[in-house]
Amino acid sequence: MMLPYSRRWLSFCGGLLAILLVNHAGLEVLHRQLPTNRAQEMLDAPAGDFDVVVLGSSASVEAIDAEELEQQLNVSVRHLGARGTAYPEQHLILDLFLNQNRAKTLLFQVDSWGLSSTSYSHPFHEYFYLPFLDHPIIRRGLREYYGDGVVRRWAWVPMFKYAEFNSEMGTQAILKAWRASKNVRDKPRYVRSKRSLPEALIQRVRQGGMRPERDRDRTRQAYFERIVQLAQQRGMRVVFCVAPVFGARQERAIGADDEVLEFYRQYARERGIAIYEWGASDCDDPTLFADLSHLNAHGAERFTDGLAQCLRMDGRGSATGVAE
Amino acid sequence: MLFNSLHYAFFLPLVVMGYFAFPARLRWMLLLAASYYFYMCWRPAYAVLIVTSTTVDFAMARTMAGTDRPGLRRGLLATSLIVNLGLLFFFKYYNLFAFTTNEMLGWTETPAAVPALDLLLPVGISFYTFQSLSYTIDVFRRQRPPERHFGYYALYVSFFPQLVAGPIERSDHLLPQLKTPQRFQPENIEDGLKLLLWGYFKKLVIADRLALYVNHVYGHSDAASSGQLVLATYLFAFQIYCDFSGYSDIATGSAQLMGYRFRANFRQPYLSANIREFWSRWHISLSTWFRDYVYLPLGGSHCSLKLWIRNIMVVFLLSGLWHGANWTFVVWGGLHAGYYLIHRLYSWCRPRRIGEPRGWFARGMSVIVTFHAVLLAWVFFRAGSVGQAGQILRRIATEGWRMTQGVQIPGFGSYELGVGLAAICLLLAVERFGAEDFRGLLQHRPQPVRWAFYYAVVLAVLNLGMFNNPQQFIYFQF
Numbered sequence: 001m002m003l004p005y006s007r008r009w010l011s012f013c014g015g016l017l018a019i020l021l022v023n024h025a026g027l028e029v030l031h032r033q034l035p036t037n038r039a040q041e042m043l044d045a046p047a048g049d050f051d052v053v054v055l056g057s058s059a060s061v062e063a064i065d066a067e068e069l070e071q072q073l074n075v076s077v078r079h080l081g082a083r084g085t086a087y088p089e090q091h092l093i094l095d096l097f098l099n100q101n102r103a104k105t106l107l108f109q110v111d112s113w114g115l116s117s118t119s120y121s122h123p124f125h126e127y128f129y130l131p132f133l134d135h136p137i138i139r140r141g142l143r144e145y146y147g148d149g150v151v152r153r154w155a156w157v158p159m160f161k162y163a164e165f166n167s168e169m170g171t172q173a174i175l176k177a178w179r180a181s182k183n184v185r186d187k188p189r190y191v192r193s194k195r196s197l198p199e200a201l202i203q204r205v206r207q208g209g210m211r212p213e214r215d216r217d218r219t220r221q222a223y224f225e226r227i228v229q230l231a232q233q234r235g236m237r238v239v240f241c242v243a244p245v246f247g248a249r250q251e252r253a254i255g256a257d258d259e260v261l262e263f264y265r266q267y268a269r270e271r272g273i274a275i276y277e278w279g280a281s282d283c284d285d286p287t288l289f290a291d292l293s294h295l296n297a298h299g300a301e302r303f304t305d306g307l308a309q310c311l312r313m314d315g316r317g318s319a320t321g322v323a324e
Numbered sequence: 325m326l327f328n329s330l331h332y333a334f335f336l337p338l339v340v341m342g343y344f345a346f347p348a349r350l351r352w353m354l355l356l357a358a359s360y361y362f363y364m365c366w367r368p369a370y371a372v373l374i375v376t377s378t379t380v381d382f383a384m385a386r387t388m389a390g391t392d393r394p395g396l397r398r399g400l401l402a403t404s405l406i407v408n409l410g411l412l413f414f415f416k417y418y419n420l421f422a423f424t425t426n427e428m429l430g431w432t433e434t435p436a437a438v439p440a441l442d443l444l445l446p447v448g449i450s451f452y453t454f455q456s457l458s459y460t461i462d463v464f465r466r467q468r469p470p471e472r473h474f475g476y477y478a479l480y481v482s483f484f485p486q487l488v489a490g491p492i493e494r495s496d497h498l499l500p501q502l503k504t505p506q507r508f509q510p511e512n513i514e515d516g517l518k519l520l521l522w523g524y525f526k527k528l529v530i531a532d533r534l535a536l537y538v539n540h541v542y543g544h545s546d547a548a549s550s551g552q553l554v555l556a557t558y559l560f561a562f563q564i565y566c567d568f569s570g571y572s573d574i575a576t577g578s579a580q581l582m583g584y585r586f587r588a589n590f591r592q593p594y595l596s597a598n599i600r601e602f603w604s605r606w607h608i609s610l611s612t613w614f615r616d617y618v619y620l621p622l623g624g625s626h627c628s629l630k631l632w633i634r635n636i637m638v639v640f641l642l643s644g645l646w647h648g649a650n651w652t653f654v655v656w657g658g659l660h661a662g663y664y665l666i667h668r669l670y671s672w673c674r675p676r677r678i679g680e681p682r683g684w685f686a687r688g689m690s691v692i693v694t695f696h697a698v699l700l701a702w703v704f705f706r707a708g709s710v711g712q713a714g715q716i717l718r719r720i721a722t723e724g725w726r727m728t729q730g731v732q733i734p735g736f737g738s739y740e741l742g743v744g745l746a747a748i749c750l751l752l753a754v755e756r757f758g759a760e761d762f763r764g765l766l767q768h769r770p771q772p773v774r775w776a777f778y779y780a781v782v783l784a785v786l787n788l789g790m791f792n793n794p795q796q797f798i799y800f801q802f
Contacts, residue, residue, distance in 0.1 A: 016782060159786050163789065
């Protein structure tokens with residue numbers, strides 16, 4: 001028997017809502033059980049006290065060897081570096097970490113492209129954090145960056161966030177997660193390789209054709225400053241390390257953004273923050289780089305050595321770096 | 325504003341609710357305002373072009389109807405044609421004209437004489453220009469009286485569901501509907517939502533997924549393996565079909581929510597058994613436009629064989645050029661003209677054998693042959709230049725199906741390919757075994773079966789749709 005339209009509509013919409021809620025809840029439960037993303041990894045890790053915490057983008061993942069640093073300095077190190085992240089996401093990562101851990105030193109990797117609005121195609125990987133919107137820090141972090149309306153949609157509309165990011169959080173992500181037992185996204189790719197820069201790329205940089213135009217984004221600068229403030233509020237000593245870039249000391253090379261680097265230097269000077277960066281001889285050595293902005297195994301070893309010396313000297317000087 | 329944007333998801337329900345809340349005599353104002361808002365979200369300044377086209381055609385048609393002087397009537401029609409086609413030529417074809425002229429001058433070692441301009445193609449200009457022109461020509465032919473209300477006419481030209489990519493509606497079909505107050509009918513809402521759902525499935529699950537592969541392979545055709553080029557060409561056939569017919573479904577569904585009905589723009593084109601049938605099923609509103617306003621006035625088929633061949637060539641070459649300012653589209657049109665001529669000449673010679681294959685095997689073979697002829701033409705449609713298309717075809721012909729040593733496709737692995745192929749199978753199954761129109765699909769099945777199917781499609785769209793990689797509809801660029 002045909003139901004009247006209003007009853008049919010109510011039944012259909014009710015059924016649809018129920019199915020969406022079940023779909024949503026299923027994905028929510030699955031994501032919370034799969035330790036495959038950086039937020040899950042951090043939330044699941046037992047609370048602890050660390051001597052050094054490393055924060056940064058992929059440049060820090062490739063350049064700073066946490067185990068090497070632990071051995072050289074005989075301290076506990078936690079590497080929070082995450083690929084493709086700009087300062088806003090790094091702020092959330094640090095905030096989450098400090099919520100249940102304590103640390104003495106923040107080793108903060110900064111880079112010449114970090115303040116540009118055009119660097120990183122997807123600077124904030126919100127989909128890592130969306131299954132945990134009930135966590136107050138994650139919710140606050142996302143709200144501050146995306147706005148209240150967007151976060152409300154993600155939180156209250158069934159399936160909204162899973163539909164919007166279904167390539168990263170949907171069926172495919174879950175299938176991938178079942179195959180991978182832990183977060184593989186932030187593991188160093190080049191550290192174990194001996195790959196060097198290809199000759200063609202070296203020539204292009206030396207001929208001066210690799211310098212992009214960059215703006216200076218206020219939001220990213222504000223988050224950069226908030227990271228430093230957050231660490232200092234928690235009583236941490238902050239040390240900057242500038243991500244090494246091939247040919248950075250040459251004019252017109254990719255990392256030769258002197259204005260931005262000078263901003264970091266001056267910011268560090270004004271606040272008594274130590275800053276570690278490579279000199280021209282290292283930056284011009286193609287055997288240390290896997291690509292223009294990532295070190296290879298040999299480069300990472302040398303960079304970590306220099307960083308360890310800098311930290312050992314309490315940020316007052318360094319053999320290869322510049323420190324204050 | 326894209327149909328697959330969040331903006332539209334808020335815009336459409338607001339307009340529909342406003343439509344039924346407004347007094348019937350004022351609804352045209354709401355729809356006109358909504359349509360201009362919809363268009364101006366993209367680039368406000370170019371609304372001036374629609375206003376110009378609308379005003380000129382409205383005035384010309386009114387004046388035309390008020391006079392019996394044939395010379396004046398022809399002059400008014402010519403004015404309308406010059407203004408509309410002039411705008412279309414300037415914004416769409418000027419740079420092609422400049423490039424071609426300068427190239428030809430280059431052959432005689434003469435310096436470039438026609439400067440290229442930095443013009444942004446106004447979205448939908450080809451669609452609303454043709455729609456507006458069809459009205460003026462109909463009035464000129466006395467096939468319809470001129471519209472007396474400027475507001476309704478402006479709404480006919482700019483009605484938002486079909487403004488930027490059709491279907492190209494005729495005035496005798498859409499204008500009377502716009503002038504009739506539509507009553508709220510649950511059946512319309514239900515049918516409209518069904519079409520929207522199916523349109524979004526085609527666009528978000530199939531077209532945008534396949535676009536990842538096709539765009540990358542055609543963008544790096546030098547580095548891609550021949551097997552990848554073959555696969556990309558097959559996938560493009562379904563990408564463009566799902567993209568455009570998905571758009572038409574969303575447009576038709578959006579209009580039907582308010583009670584308006586558009587004519588069908590696609591009827592299972594890839595199941596055509598010959599090229600003539602294909603053109604009666606693909607982009608029907610455009611092919612009938614060319615039939616009525618170009619082919620028949622040229623003499624159609626009621627003329628000598630030579631003239632008939634000329635008419636066919638003119639229609640298909642113009643149809644190719646309509647798609648874009650690139651010689652690839654002209655070659656695409658030329659190929660279809662060739663197919664059409666071969667089919668017609670052959671069917672005249674052996675009418676019983678090729679006219680309508682009767683057995684399922686014969687028809688199946690004809691469908692496969694027709695599909696591959698269309699596929700060959702798609703290579704020119706998709707390639708960036710005639711040279712690139714030629715190179716792709718040469719590599720496919722000489723290297724075969726070599727899949728190794730190709731390009732890496734970011735974000736498109738075996739999972740994406742599997743989902744894409746499964747969705748294409750579902751699409752073909754629905755088209756082959758279901759109803760011709762999605763609105764009628766499963767209508768004789770029990771309610772639980774129908775609802776289960778709709779729920780499954782909703783879940784497929786939400787779980788498999790490419791929401792975070794929205795691709796513009798392909799036909800927006802035309």
